[in-house]
Amino acid sequence: MTTAPTDTVTRTEGVGPLLRAWRQRRRVSQLELALRADSSARHISFVETGRSRPSEEMVLRLAEHLDVPVRERNALLLAAGYAPRYPETPLDDPALEVVRTGVERLISGFEPYPALVVDAAYDVVAANRGVLALFEGVPEALLTPPLNAVRLTLHPRGLAPRIRNLREWRGHLLEQMRRNIALHRSRRLRALYDEVAAYPVPDSADPEQEPAEPVAYFALPMVVEHRGRTLSFVSSIATFNTPMDVTVAELAVETLLPADPATAAYLQTWLD
Numbered sequence: 001m002t003t004a005p006t007d008t009v010t011r012t013e014g015v016g017p018l019l020r021a022w023r024q025r026r027r028v029s030q031l032e033l034a035l036r037a038d039s040s041a042r043h044i045s046f047v048e049t050g051r052s053r054p055s056e057e058m059v060l061r062l063a064e065h066l067d068v069p070v071r072e073r074n075a076l077l078l079a080a081g082y083a084p085r086y087p088e089t090p091l092d093d094p095a096l097e098v099v100r101t102g103v104e105r106l107i108s109g110f111e112p113y114p115a116l117v118v119d120a121a122y123d124v125v126a127a128n129r130g131v132l133a134l135f136e137g138v139p140e141a142l143l144t145p146p147l148n149a150v151r152l153t154l155h156p157r158g159l160a161p162r163i164r165n166l167r168e169w170r171g172h173l174l175e176q177m178r179r180n181i182a183l184h185r186s187r188r189l190r191a192l193y194d195e196v197a198a199y200p201v202p203d204s205a206d207p208e209q210e211p212a213e214p215v216a217y218f219a220l221p222m223v224v225e226h227r228g229r230t231l232s233f234v235s236s237i238a239t240f241n242t243p244m245d246v247t248v249a250e251l252a253v254e255t256l257l258p259a260d261p262a263t264a265a266y267l268q269t270w271l272d
Helices: 015-025 030-036 041-049 056-065 070-079 094-109 131-135 149-156 168-183 187-197 261-267
Strands: 115-118 122-125 222-226 229-238 252-258
Touching: 015 041, 030 041, 041 056, 056 070, 094 122, 094 252, 115 131, 115 222, 149 168, 149 187, 149 252, 168 187, 168 222, 187 222, 187 261, 229 261, 252 261
Parallel strands: none
Antiparallel strands: 115 122, 115 252, 222 229, 229 252
C-alpha cells in the first residue's frame, strides 16, 4: 500500500460562514440544527453571523450533526481559533499498520472478485489480483504509480474502449466525483474531474451495442469485455465508521461484484 496527500482548498472564512454553508448544504434549518445540538436557534444564528464564538465542543457537536467530513472538521476548528483535533497520519506510518493489514486481508478475501482501496482523490493504495486481471492489456504508461482508478477506467487507452455501456458508467462516475468535490472542495479532485471529463468517448461506446441477452440488473452494472467475454459488475463501496484520523476517514474499499451468474462463473477461472 502507498499513500498520497490530498490537497484541500484553503479557507479564509470565519467559522460562522463555514458552518452556515454546511448547514445549507445539508438543508437543515437553524432551529432543527439547534434541536439536534441541544442549543438554541438564536445561538446558532449568532455563531453563523460572527456575533458569538462557539466553544471547541460546540464546533465539534455541530460538525457531527451536520455530518461534516473529518478533514473539514479540522478546518472548522482552525477557523474558530482552535487546534485541529484529527491527525492525518501517512498510510505507511507504523501507527496505521493494523489498518493496512486489515484492508489488505479484506480485499484479498474478495478474490477472485476485483477489489481495491482508494483515497479521496481515487488514487489506488491497494488492489487485489482480480483488479490486475481486469486491467490486463492496459498500456504500461497508465499503470505507472500512482495509479488512479477513475483515470484508468475512463482514459481512451485504459478500460474505456472495453466498457460496453461507457456512456452510462462514465455518467455515474462523473456524478460521483461532482458530489465528492462539493463535499471535500479539493483542488486535486477538481483537476482530476476536469481531466477525465474532457476525455473523448471511444467509438466503442455505441448506445446501440447491447448484450445479446439483456439481464434484469438490480443496480447499474459496468459491462466490460474481457478476453472475448462480456462481464457485468456492480460496485459496492465501504468506508470506516467514526474515523478519528483524516487518512483513514478518506479510504474507501470498492468491490466489483458479479452482476449475473455467467460473470460469477467466469471469475472462478481467473486465479486458477
